[in-house]
Amino acid sequence: MPHPTATNATDKPVILIINGPNLNMLGIRQPEVYGHDTLADVEALCRATGEAVGVGIDFRQSDSEAEIIRWIQLARQSAAGIVINPAGFTSTSIAILDALLIFDGPIFECHISPLFRREEFRHLSYVSKAATAKIEGFGVDGYAFSIERCADLIRPRD
Template sequence: MTHSLLILNGPNLNLLGTRQPEVYGHTTLGDIEALCKTTAEAMGVSVTFAQSNHEGEMVDMLHAAQSAHHGIILNAGAYTHTSVALMDAISSIALPVIELHLSNVHAREDFRRTSYISRVVVGQICGFGAAGYPLAMEALAGHLNNK
């Protein structure tokens, strides 16, 4: 069975490549999508990308993923640290979710060490920049294959 993965990116990630390059690097979201497409082909999985700066839209995308995908990789951006709504949406769907961050959130400001969504995800990958996305894809596919 070919697994279908949703890669959902949250607020401000559309600005990757120009937004705080000292923290997030110069890689754009388009570059990350190309990397993930190459990884997906090599892995034999399908991948769909989405990005939103709006919390409610992200909740809607999580709900819709339940009927379209086998798992989700979620970079919720700043909503990681604030959104009970995203946490509730993840716990309400029957899909495994991996939390992803480009930077090491545990080495940054204190408020970034709190993740509402980490309580309801399979695991967390952070601090590897764009390389974290293929790592998350491998981890999610492995999790799905072991179910």
């Protein structure tokens, strides 16, 4: 189970949103694949969704595999759930998989585009082996859906 301190100052459970390499270039990079929304737009959507479902959002992006691994390791003490778009690390990072396997809460793998319709090398996902669920192909709305479903799993039940 998530670490008992995985809440923020308002006692809301926290979902860590991790964005992998090149996602800081959303809106510029291949808009025909990823759309015109920027990473700032995605962050605003995530924060609004978190507010609507009663969870805190810790939103991050890095091009560094080591930094992402460290965030996942630290999430054991700070987050009740993780939504991760590993981007280019999806099909290459066993190290991110290993870090995710240590995390006790729900993990949602989220991709803006449908990986199965893209290049063959993108079809493999190491992250999926640790994920509670995989959401792909819904554009940036996949982030909102992932947060909603993750919140369903981490909120206390009556």
